[in-house]
Amino acid sequence: MRLSIVVPCYNEEAVIDLFDLRIRETLDTLAIDYELCYVDDGSRDETLERLRGLAKNNPGSTRYVSFSRNFGKEAGMLAGLREATGDAVVLMDADLQHPPELISRMLELYHLGHDQVIARRSREGDKKMRSAVSRLYYRMINKWVDVELTDGVGDFRLLSRPAVDALLSMPEYNRFSKGLFSWIGFDTVTFDYRNAAREAGETKWRFGALINYGMDGLISFNNRPLRLAIYAGLGLAALAGVYAAVITVQAIIQGPTAPGYVTLLVTVTGLGGLQMMMLGLIGEYIGRIYYETKRRPHFLVKETNAPRAFRVGDQA
Numbered sequence: 001m002r003l004s005i006v007v008p009c010y011n012e013e014a015v016i017d018l019f020d021l022r023i024r025e026t027l028d029t030l031a032i033d034y035e036l037c038y039v040d041d042g043s044r045d046e047t048l049e050r051l052r053g054l055a056k057n058n059p060g061s062t063r064y065v066s067f068s069r070n071f072g073k074e075a076g077m078l079a080g081l082r083e084a085t086g087d088a089v090v091l092m093d094a095d096l097q098h099p100p101e102l103i104s105r106m107l108e109l110y111h112l113g114h115d116q117v118i119a120r121r122s123r124e125g126d127k128k129m130r131s132a133v134s135r136l137y138y139r140m141i142n143k144w145v146d147v148e149l150t151d152g153v154g155d156f157r158l159l160s161r162p163a164v165d166a167l168l169s170m171p172e173y174n175r176f177s178k179g180l181f182s183w184i185g186f187d188t189v190t191f192d193y194r195n196a197a198r199e200a201g202e203t204k205w206r207f208g209a210l211i212n213y214g215m216d217g218l219i220s221f222n223n224r225p226l227r228l229a230i231y232a233g234l235g236l237a238a239l240a241g242v243y244a245a246v247i248t249v250q251a252i253i254q255g256p257t258a259p260g261y262v263t264l265l266v267t268v269t270g271l272g273g274l275q276m277m278m279l280g281l282i283g284e285y286i287g288r289i290y291y292e293t294k295r296r297p298h299f300l301v302k303e304t305n306a307p308r309a310f311r312v313g314d315q316a
């Protein structure tokens, strides 16, 4: 069999050579046919030069694609998956947080007939705050959204060819891979490993980016949040109705009274805020429709050593 390793890289000059060394060591002991598909996601450092060097050292088993700018990890993974020719594909980070040794375990499970083999990391070593927020987020998303997401499950996984083809058949512009992986289904198995620290360089995720990523997860899969907005609106309208009845009865019994500024203000501002939030929610969906209808490519390639004609965009 042939195994493809897909590695999105953004400013990874500090660690990419080490990664290449370690992964080849591991793969050589497994004695299988393999290829490494690196995707340079518009790095501003020497990552591309390093990739050229790696491709020169091992021309038969190294491919790289370099984007014209930073398109994000999702686009990087997509490009890598399109580029991969293997019977199975492993998605990995360049920073060695995904231990290469686990690949043999993944292959074992793959040979047992599983189509998705997921390595789930423990959260030890993570910032307390970040893991707490993550846990809360996953609980929320599993409640609201159709797809099942598990805390600690990242992109580190093995995908069989049918699973890869299923992923590639989904053309959406807003890609939220965690959800897509879950959506396609197939025979899935998960095993745990200990979290490792980044080998070199630093994390590319800023807090704001994480928030946006979280929003994508909530909104990419269905319109249930919109329905939530409808229920909230209905609930509030019902409350307002009850309140109106109470006031009316009061006015009939006691005659008209002047006080009530606080109630009035609280109601007006509260409702205003809620309306804004729901407009924003609707806007978020419309924005997505807007991007989808443009049908822009997910990424633009400026350089590659790949044989396929794949240069201008990714629509071919």
Ligand code: UDP
Pocket: 007, 008, 009, 010, 011, 012, 041, 070, 071, 072, 073, 076, 092, 093, 094, 095, 097, 198, 202, 203, 204, 205
């Ligand atoms: N990455 C990417 N494009 C981006 C951000 C990240 O290709 O815009 C890659 C990065 O080079 C690494 C992987 O995605 O190989 C995971 O990133 P990182 O280690 O910074 O994330 P963390 O492990 O902190 O979640």
Ligand code: MG
Pocket: 093, 095, 097, 198, 203
């Ligand atoms: Mg990392």
